[in-house]
Amino acid sequence: MNFEFSDEQKQLGTEARRFLEAKCPPKAVRAVLEGAQPFDRELWKGLAEMGFLGVAVPEAYGGLGAGYLELCVVAEEMGRVIAPVPFSSSVFLATEFLLVAGSEAQKQAWLPKLCSGEAIGTFALAEGVGAATPRTLKAAVNGGTLTGTKLPVADGDIADFVIVAARSAPGSDERGISLYIVDLHGAGVTREPVATIDPSRSHARLTFQDAPAELLGAAGEGWSILSQVYDRAAILTAFEQVGGSDRALEMARDYALERMAFGRPIGSFQAVKHMLADMYVSATLARSNGYYGAWALSTGAAELPEAAATARVSATQAFQHCSKNNIQVHGGMGFTWAFDCHLYYRRSNLLALNLGPLSQWEDKLISRLRARNAA
Amino acid sequence: MNFDDTPEEAAFRAEVRAWIDANAPKELHAELATAGFGSGGVKSVDPMAASKAWQKKKAEAGWACLHWPKEYGGRGASPIERVIWGQEEGVYSALSGVFIIGHGMCGPTMMAYASEAQKRRHLPPLASGEEIWCQLFSEPAGGSDLAGLRTKAERAKSEDGGDDWVINGQKIWTSGAQHSDWGLLITRTDPTVPKHKGLTMFFLDMRSPGVEIRPIKQVNGQSGFNEVYFTDVRIPDAQRLGAVGGGWGVSLTTLMNERLSIGSGMSTGFPELFDLCSRIETANGLAVDDPAVRSKLATWACRQSGLKYTGFRAISALSRGETPGPENSIGKLVAGATMQDIAAFALDLQAEAGIINDPEISAANARFQAMLLRSPATRVEGGTDEILRNIIAERVLGLPADIRVDKDVPFNQIPTSGAR
Numbered sequence: 001m002n003f004e005f006s007d008e009q010k011q012l013g014t015e016a017r018r019f020l021e022a023k024c025p026p027k028a029v030r031a032v033l034e035g036a037q038p039f040d041r042e043l044w045k046g047l048a049e050m051g052f053l054g055v056a057v058p059e060a061y062g063g064l065g066a067g068y069l070e071l072c073v074v075a076e077e078m079g080r081v082i083a084p085v086p087f088s089s090s091v092f093l094a095t096e097f098l099l100v101a102g103s104e105a106q107k108q109a110w111l112p113k114l115c116s117g118e119a120i121g122t123f124a125l126a127e128g129v130g131a132a133t134p135r136t137l138k139a140a141v142n143g144g145t146l147t148g149t150k151l152p153v154a155d156g157d158i159a160d161f162v163i164v165a166a167r168s169a170p171g172s173d174e175r176g177i178s179l180y181i182v183d184l185h186g187a188g189v190t191r192e193p194v195a196t197i198d199p200s201r202s203h204a205r206l207t208f209q210d211a212p213a214e215l216l217g218a219a220g221e222g223w224s225i226l227s228q229v230y231d232r233a234a235i236l237t238a239f240e241q242v243g244g245s246d247r248a249l250e251m252a253r254d255y256a257l258e259r260m261a262f263g264r265p266i267g268s269f270q271a272v273k274h275m276l277a278d279m280y281v282s283a284t285l286a287r288s289n290g291y292y293g294a295w296a297l298s299t300g301a302a303e304l305p306e307a308a309a310t311a312r313v314s315a316t317q318a319f320q321h322c323s324k325n326n327i328q329v330h331g332g333m334g335f336t337w338a339f340d341c342h343l344y345y346r347r348s349n350l351l352a353l354n355l356g357p358l359s360q361w362e363d364k365l366i367s368r369l370r371a372r373n374a375a
Numbered sequence: 376m377n378f379d380d381t382p383e384e385a386a387f388r389a390e391v392r393a394w395i396d397a398n399a400p401k402e403l404h405a406e407l408a409t410a411g412f413g414s415g416g417v418k419s420v421d422p423m424a425a426s427k428a429w430q431k432k433k434a435e436a437g438w439a440c441l442h443w444p445k446e447y448g449g450r451g452a453s454p455i456e457r458v459i460w461g462q463e464e465g466v467y468s469a470l471s472g473v474f475i476i477g478h479g480m481c482g483p484t485m486m487a488y489a490s491e492a493q494k495r496r497h498l499p500p501l502a503s504g505e506e507i508w509c510q511l512f513s514e515p516a517g518g519s520d521l522a523g524l525r526t527k528a529e530r531a532k533s534e535d536g537g538d539d540w541v542i543n544g545q546k547i548w549t550s551g552a553q554h555s556d557w558g559l560l561i562t563r564t565d566p567t568v569p570k571h572k573g574l575t576m577f578f579l580d581m582r583s584p585g586v587e588i589r590p591i592k593q594v595n596g597q598s599g600f601n602e603v604y605f606t607d608v609r610i611p612d613a614q615r616l617g618a619v620g621g622g623w624g625v626s627l628t629t630l631m632n633e634r635l636s637i638g639s640g641m642s643t644g645f646p647e648l649f650d651l652c653s654r655i656e657t658a659n660g661l662a663v664d665d666p667a668v669r670s671k672l673a674t675w676a677c678r679q680s681g682l683k684y685t686g687f688r689a690i691s692a693l694s695r696g697e698t699p700g701p702e703n704s705i706g707k708l709v710a711g712a713t714m715q716d717i718a719a720f721a722l723d724l725q726a727e728a729g730i731i732n733d734p735e736i737s738a739a740n741a742r743f744q745a746m747l748l749r750s751p752a753t754r755v756e757g758g759t760d761e762i763l764r765n766i767i768a769e770r771v772l773g774l775p776a777d778i779r780v781d782k783d784v785p786f787n788q789i790p791t792s793g794a795r
Contacts, residue, residue, distance in 0.1 A: 001377070001378050001379070001380070001384075001455065001458075001687060001690055001691055001694060002376060002377055002691055002694070003376060003377075003378065003684065003687040003688055003690070003691040004376065004688060004691045004692070004695075005376070069376060249772075253772050253773070253774065256774060257773070257774065257775075264775075264778065265774075265775055267768075267774040267775055268774065268775040268776075268777065268778060270761070270764075270765065270777065272774075273764065273765060273768035273769070273772075273774050274761070274764040274765075274768065276768055276772055276774065277708075277763075277764035277765075277767040277768045277772070278764070280705070280767050280768075280771060280772060281705045281708060281709060281767070284681070284685060284702045284705050285677065285678060285681030285682070285685070285705070285709070286681070287702075288680075288681045288682075288683075288684035288685040288687075288688060288702070289677060289680055289681045289684060291376070291684055291687075291688065292680060292684045294376065295376045295377070295378070298376060299376075299377065309673075310676065310677055310680050313673050313674070313676075313677050314677040314680075314681055317674070317677070359666075359670065361673075362669060362670050362672075362673030362674070363666070363669055363670075363673075365673045365676060365677075366663065366669040366672050366673055366676070369649065369672075369676060370653065370663060373649070373650075373653065
């Protein structure tokens with residue numbers, strides 16, 4: 001058994017950390033949070049130059065041609081610094097949709113641009129408050145054009161193209177849903193930024209009125225492709241969450257060592273120590289479950305759906321747990337705009353809902369465990 | 376990253392599987408697989424005889440204490456081979472419960488501190504199950520605060536003029552003392568120095584005159600734990616382990632092994648609960664289809680899986696000849712609390728009849744009722760949840776140690792519960 005990243009993969013992680021600590025300090029996250037720009041363009045350019053936007057993309061399409069384990073390692077580092085860039089939209093979703101379902105021409109058209117950072121891609125499913133299901137989706141494609149509204153769309157205001165899940169046939173069946181690529185600079189597209197709980201990652205409302213839409217994957221296969229890509233993205237996002245959990249725990253630990261009260265560091269009080277120990281437990285479980293996901297993703301194992309849901313649920317819980325208790329350990333200072341705790345608190349709650357809420361992933365996990373037990 | 380056996384590991388696994396298939400007490404398989412948690416295993420035959428028979432068979436074929444050196448009754452196996460054995464032994468490993476303390480803690484301590492002759496005398500029969508060992512550490516005055524122990528050891532001359540120690544005092548929570556032939560005993564040899572500095576470790580014959588064992592009746596009706604009283608018990612100085620006053624360091628060797636062995640592969644009760652939920656009806660239909668149930672199951676599934684893969688990470692480190700990281704310290708903390716929650720929930724699913732503790736009536740042979748009544752002990756034994764959190768906070772996260780008001784005070788001047 002070899003259930004560990006290789007030395008080369010760890011080395012890549014070290015390089016990514018060095019780069020991100022230099023290029024993405026908390027003030028870079030704040031610059032986006034406070035509205036100076038919708039994302040950190042300099043950082044995005046740097047990530048492209050490092051090859052991090054195409055880690056798992058074959059060299060023929062402009063990527064590094066490394067693998068998913070390498071991408072997981074980079075994702076964790078992105079999560080540690082809560083990078084204010086469209087990494088998840090472009091790399092975990094747009095790129096993966098193209099790799100999983102794109103035609104050769106579509107891959108040739110978009111993947112090199114995604115890897116070089118020349119284009120940003122994203123994915124749009126939700127249509128406002130409430131769960132998005134094959135039954136509830138209203139956005140529809142007729143005669144090659146898309147009409148409808150998608151809200152919220154991560155990076156919808158800055159992306160160059162979006163992959164949209166839309167109705168291609170009437171009815172409530174998932175076979176009525178297909179995927180389409182829509183050029184966001186084209187006709188019939190309106191984009192408006194929306195306010196979110198984490199303004200360090202931009203989100204938008206996209207309104208389509210007869211916008212030209214190009215089918216991605218087979219008609220009627222949209223929901224099934226979506227499910228596959230979401231599983232992959234869930235594992236990659238879990239690594240972001242694991243990175244964020246670790247960093248939130250470290251911030252809390254460091255503050256507990258430095259902050260004095262009653263004549264001693266607050267980290268010497270058991271109430272604080274035990275809170276931190278519990279955060280470590282959550283973060284460790286999430287990391288180990290993440291490794292399970294990474295293994296499944298990198299090997300294309302039959303366990304991938306189950307591993308993805310496990311990694312996702314565990315990492316969501318851990319990041320929310322660590323980020324909220326990081327504020328608690330910091331006391332009143334943790335609630336100030338000046339301290340960085342809220343950046344992690346915001347991001348943990350944003351990531352908890354990107355790709356669908358915890359309850360949906362819990363539900364998927366149990367369905368998948370049942371399916372395996374029945375098999 | 377892969378879970379695959381290397382060719383050598385696969386060959387070893389095949390050998391293990393073939394041997395177990397040919398030699399395991401298959402007539403006990405069904406009973407072991409469904410035995411109530413903490414119930415002591417089989418009932419159809421004498422459990423101690425069944426345990427000893429299986430251990431002896433394993434030892435004769437070289438499958439006992441795999442990681443120990445061959446000359447001490449082991450196999451000199453690699454850590455990964457030990458893991459493979461554990462995976463293949465499966466339900467039959469329940470028969471080894473009575474040997475866990477000896478194999479997991481006393482043996483490694485003897486290996487580190489006993490003389491060569493003592494190791495050759497004591498380790499092989501410990502490995503083969505012919506002799507059972509217990510660990511005499513906790514006392515009424517010192518559980519979590521182990522270094523607060525008071526059992527006294529004083530020097531004396533033996534009848535033939537040799538060096539002896541005379542032991543007086545009391546131990547408690549001694550697992551398996553009533554079955555034990557030998558015990559690992561920590562004592563206070565100097566009460567005038569600070570508490571960690573006046574301790575000394577010995578091993579002794581549990582049938583020595585002056586040793587009295589009283590089983591403690593537990594919450595679940597079983598008596599796994601005992602009180603052990605010492606009245607003028609004599610131990611030859613040759614059975615001292617480590618230096619006089621060096622007992623604390625020796626005990627850390629033992630406890631390190633305790634937490635490793637207890638923490639690995641601990642049961643959470645999740646697979647059993649998932650199985651129950653797939654069979655039992657709630658007011659909303661099959662339990663596993665109920666969204667409220669599914670949400671809880673998902674959280675527990677992640678804990679179960681997180682522990683499993685944390686273990687795999689440790690195994691991978693062992694495989695490469697590295698020391699596993701501190702992440703292993705979460706095992707018992709997570710498993711104990713999870714099992715207690717799962718047990719209560721499994722009873723809830725059985726509705727009013729959840730109170731019934733009868734294998735003939737209750738779901739799953741009443742194993743969840745057994746879990747409910749046993750799991751409180753899991754959160755206490757081998758380091759309470761609170762001590763484990765302290766360990767994680769201090770040794771893993773680097774937080775300051777608790778302020779210990781008694782740290783530099785001579786032991787005999789430390790205030791005690793009875794002294795006010």
